[in-house]
Amino acid sequence: ARAPPRPKDRGLRAATKMKSEILQPVCGTEHLEVYPFIRAIDMMSSNSYIVSSEDKLALIDPGGLDDQTDRLLEVLSGLYDRRPRPLVVYLTHIHADHSFQLNRRDLFEGFDQAALAVQEDGALALERGDQRMALTQILGKRIEPITPEIRLLSPEDLKDRVQRNLTLDCGMEFNYETMSRNIGDGLTLNSQKVEMGGGDLLEVFHLPGHSPDSVAIRVGDLLILGDLLFASNPGIAGIPGWSRDDQMGSIRKALWILEERNIRICCPGHGKPMDVETVKRTLLRLHKYTDSLNEIAVIDHDWARSAADYSHEALREMERLFTIITGRLVLVSSLLEDLDEEDAARDTEALVDAAAVDGLFACMDGHLHRHRAEGTLDMELVHRAGGVVGKLERMFERKRFEGLFEDHLLRRAERLLNDYTVTYRGFQPYQNLIPVDINMVVEASLVVFSRKPYDEKAILEAETEEEYLRALKARISHVNLSERADLVFEGDEDLPEVLMDTERFSDLVIDILERLVAARAEKIAVKTFKSGNSVSAKISGEGPKLINPFRAAEMKYLQRSISICGGILVEGLEERGAAMISVRFFQEEKAP
Numbered sequence: 001a002r003a004p005p006r007p008k009d010r011g012l013r014a015a016t017k018m019k020s021e022i023l024q025p026v027c028g029t030e031h032l033e034v035y036p037f038i039r040a041i042d043m044m045s046s047n048s049y050i051v052s053s054e055d056k057l058a059l060i061d062p063g064g065l066d067d068q069t070d071r072l073l074e075v076l077s078g079l080y081d082r083r084p085r086p087l088v089v090y091l092t093h094i095h096a097d098h099s100f101q102l103n104r105r106d107l108f109e110g111f112d113q114a115a116l117a118v119q120e121d122g123a124l125a126l127e128r129g130d131q132r133m134a135l136t137q138i139l140g141k142r143i144e145p146i147t148p149e150i151r152l153l154s155p156e157d158l159k160d161r162v163q164r165n166l167t168l169d170c171g172m173e174f175n176y177e178t179m180s181r182n183i184g185d186g187l188t189l190n191s192q193k194v195e196m197g198g199g200d201l202l203e204v205f206h207l208p209g210h211s212p213d214s215v216a217i218r219v220g221d222l223l224i225l226g227d228l229l230f231a232s233n234p235g236i237a238g239i240p241g242w243s244r245d246d247q248m249g250s251i252r253k254a255l256w257i258l259e260e261r262n263i264r265i266c267c268p269g270h271g272k273p274m275d276v277e278t279v280k281r282t283l284l285r286l287h288k289y290t291d292s293l294n295e296i297a298v299i300d301h302d303w304a305r306s307a308a309d310y311s312h313e314a315l316r317e318m319e320r321l322f323t324i325i326t327g328r329l330v331l332v333s334s335l336l337e338d339l340d341e342e343d344a345a346r347d348t349e350a351l352v353d354a355a356a357v358d359g360l361f362a363c364m365d366g367h368l369h370r371h372r373a374e375g376t377l378d379m380e381l382v383h384r385a386g387g388v389v390g391k392l393e394r395m396f397e398r399k400r401f402e403g404l405f406e407d408h409l410l411r412r413a414e415r416l417l418n419d420y421t422v423t424y425r426g427f428q429p430y431q432n433l434i435p436v437d438i439n440m441v442v443e444a445s446l447v448v449f450s451r452k453p454y455d456e457k458a459i460l461e462a463e464t465e466e467e468y469l470r471a472l473k474a475r476i477s478h479v480n481l482s483e484r485a486d487l488v489f490e491g492d493e494d495l496p497e498v499l500m501d502t503e504r505f506s507d508l509v510i511d512i513l514e515r516l517v518a519a520r521a522e523k524i525a526v527k528t529f530k531s532g533n534s535v536s537a538k539i540s541g542e543g544p545k546l547i548n549p550f551r552a553a554e555m556k557y558l559q560r561s562i563s564i565c566g567g568i569l570v571e572g573l574e575e576r577g578a579a580m581i582s583v584r585f586f587q588e589e590k591a592p
Helices: 066-082 096-103 120-127 244-260 276-291 301-338 342-349 354-374 378-395 407-424 438-450 465-477 502-518 552-565
Strands: 033-037 048-052 057-060 087-090 114-119 150-152 162-167 173-184 187-197 200-206 215-219 222-226 265-268 434-436 486-491 498-500 523-531 534-542 568-575 578-586
Touching (some): 033 066, 057 066, 114 120, 120 150, 244 276, 301 378, 301 407, 301 552, 354 378, 378 407, 434 438, 438 523, 502 534
Parallel strands (some): 114 150
Antiparallel strands (some): 187 200, 434 498, 534 578, 568 578
């Protein structure tokens, strides 16, 4: 095997100087060289790092993919052929995207002396083949039980400041020193210095939080961080073994390491190397954010399955709402242009980049289809959906559209984005359940549905150009759906108060009415009535050309929305020329 190429400059002067798949000297060391394998960020595999010294080779995180490990073994073989020496494989933690390649039987082939080094908690989990702690179900993999030869930062080593010289079964000499230091604020930082030969060493720091076994490894002025920077991210915070308190403590420990060890480049488990000042700012923000993560859900296989199902429902509904919004903006812009209001037309069109919105949904539609058809990872879909929702949130600022669209439409779009983000972060969407008279809520909803959101005289009575254009845009934008169907309401008297989120339910009633009208219902009836200890609201529509608005996909979304309102979906019915949906609310908080 050929040895990897070296750069001309003798040292890593900045993060931008650190090149992937190039063997390069490490500043702050006598002879250490590092070979980073930097990947585009994904869930399948981590970055990997080879460290070469006079007396030893180290591979930090072999990763999760065969082609990556093939290249790493090629480089290691070249270095070994040039100067045979022991190989130690280190894990920053045992998650399968960092460790799965340990399953390869050829990982240590060709090396006379090779060993695996893992922090004590991770070593015990690997020995018992703990699939949950390795996140194998979430990541679509399975690890085989394996016994690491070296347990880093074990309780025995941490009893005192210990220097040990071990001789492993393979004949390798493994020499290290363990220390525990008080770094202030009640924090104790546990670490080990591992001799690499020629006066060089690796320093391993225990930084739990992302997982109990998470460590960072210092190589000269480099700090290989594992997944510390991502541990509080949505869909990651709350995974098995995650700890909010440990994560907050490890962030502070990492800041101490950056200062006290003169770190200049940080190498994350995923993504490109970062300069130390950027990482410091990131850690300070991360500490504040992590502090807010109280009572977060357990992010496991079941959560990922449920969140993936929700992604299908939510993204389909987002596409529907944003198609309405962008379509109406195009209509307003086009008519303004016809009226020679070119500036106003451009301003309206610029409110949102319709092409970018279409592109986001087109891309996401492909991922949703592949998830259903090919069984791609649930968590991968959830993260992709979270990215799309984040972009939509940045594009959609509600106040910019006020006066142009109905308040209930803007609320629904904003709430849908927020509910997904909250769920993605591992929390439950906010509910404001209060006892109310359901008839009052329904009647108010029907008034809003039928009301025109603009003043008929505003255009003629406008005193300024700005007032005129605002009134004109509101008039052009409005689509009066209530004129397309006869609407009747029949509410039983003396109904008991029920618990519900009134704003959510009011907007949901309007949503259902809009769906029925869009499906060509000519008559719509809304009825409330008591049944046992509950109160029901039934909304039905009929018409000879009615198209079913309550198909299975729509019903799943509506069922979830009804639940967040505080109710349950009793039934949805569709037959030729008719469609109906019935919702039940309860008098007591302990609704089934």
